[in-house]
Amino acid sequence: MKELNRTQNPYQDDKVIDACSIFGAMDTSGKRFSGRGVIKGIANMHDRGNGLGGGFAVYGLYPEYADLYAFHIMYLSQKGKEDVEAFLKDKFHLIHTEEVPSQPTPAIVNPPLVWRYFLETGPQKPEGQADDDYVVESVMQVNTQFPDAFVFSSGKNMAVFKGVGYPEEIAEYFCLEQYEGYLWTAHGRFPTNTRGWWGGAHPFSILDWTVVHNGEISSYGINRRYLEQFGYHCTMQTDTEVVAYAIDLLMRK
Numbered sequence: 001m002k003e004l005n006r007t008q009n010p011y012q013d014d015k016v017i018d019a020c021s022i023f024g025a026m027d028t029s030g031k032r033f034s035g036r037g038v039i040k041g042i043a044n045m046h047d048r049g050n051g052l053g054g055g056f057a058v059y060g061l062y063p064e065y066a067d068l069y070a071f072h073i074m075y076l077s078q079k080g081k082e083d084v085e086a087f088l089k090d091k092f093h094l095i096h097t098e099e100v101p102s103q104p105t106p107a108i109v110n111p112p113l114v115w116r117y118f119l120e121t122g123p124q125k126p127e128g129q130a131d132d133d134y135v136v137e138s139v140m141q142v143n144t145q146f147p148d149a150f151v152f153s154s155g156k157n158m159a160v161f162k163g164v165g166y167p168e169e170i171a172e173y174f175c176l177e178q179y180e181g182y183l184w185t186a187h188g189r190f191p192t193n194t195r196g197w198w199g200g201a202h203p204f205s206i207l208d209w210t211v212v213h214n215g216e217i218s219s220y221g222i223n224r225r226y227l228e229q230f231g232y233h234c235t236m237q238t239d240t241e242v243v244a245y246a247i248d249l250l251m252r253k
Contacts, residue, residue: 056170
């Protein structure tokens with residue numbers, strides 16, 4: 001009889017580097033639909049993750065604020081929240097702020113504070129600088145200068161919801177069945193090189209770009225150093241963050 005372990009892992013590597021689950025759905029007409037089917041779809045791949053990261057990206061969920069940047073920010077302390085909000089008020093015109101709705105979920109333990117901010121650029125933006133560049137610059141400032149805060153979503157009429165847990169648990173915690181969007185992606189994480197924590201779950205995002213992926217990219221270091229030349233600062237030590245920033249650089253600039 002064949003030695004199945006040897007067949008499935010011929011190099012006897014002790015890491016499983018391709019176990020993540022990925023699911024996506026889009027209505028090409030732009031019609032918004034409930035995420036129930038997406039949640040069910042990613043839950044069917046439960047065994048491809050290990051509960052250390054799950055998340056969703058939803059496009060079209062904020063039609064009432066469609067022209068505003070929507071920041072989703074997680075905080076590890078109230079002080080961190082106060083500091084970042086002072087920073088945002090100094091940099092942007094805040095139209096609406098609120099805590100992201102959530103509900104008690106047995107599997108979700110010690111979640112951070114998660115708030116959302118609908119904002120637009122104002123006179124604080126340097127003349128001649130594009131709005132998107134100003135937003136990226138501000139996101140990088142928060143993520144490098146405020147240790148108790150992390151901006152994990154910053155696009156228009158779209159948002160990322162993610163955390164430590166299986167995707168279906170994250171969906172329950174953030175009440176995602178109540179949202180509608182025309183495009184959904186979902187990810188269940190099996191961490192390989194970094195610890196499982198709320199900021200490290202997929203999707204990774206900057207502006208309207210979001211990335212989920214399965215597997216391992218081995219060129220993190222050189223890509224991170226290259227992106228730093230253009231003002232992108234990678235703080236997560238994961239290749240997925242690099243891909244999100246690289247897409248913004250290549251597609252937008």
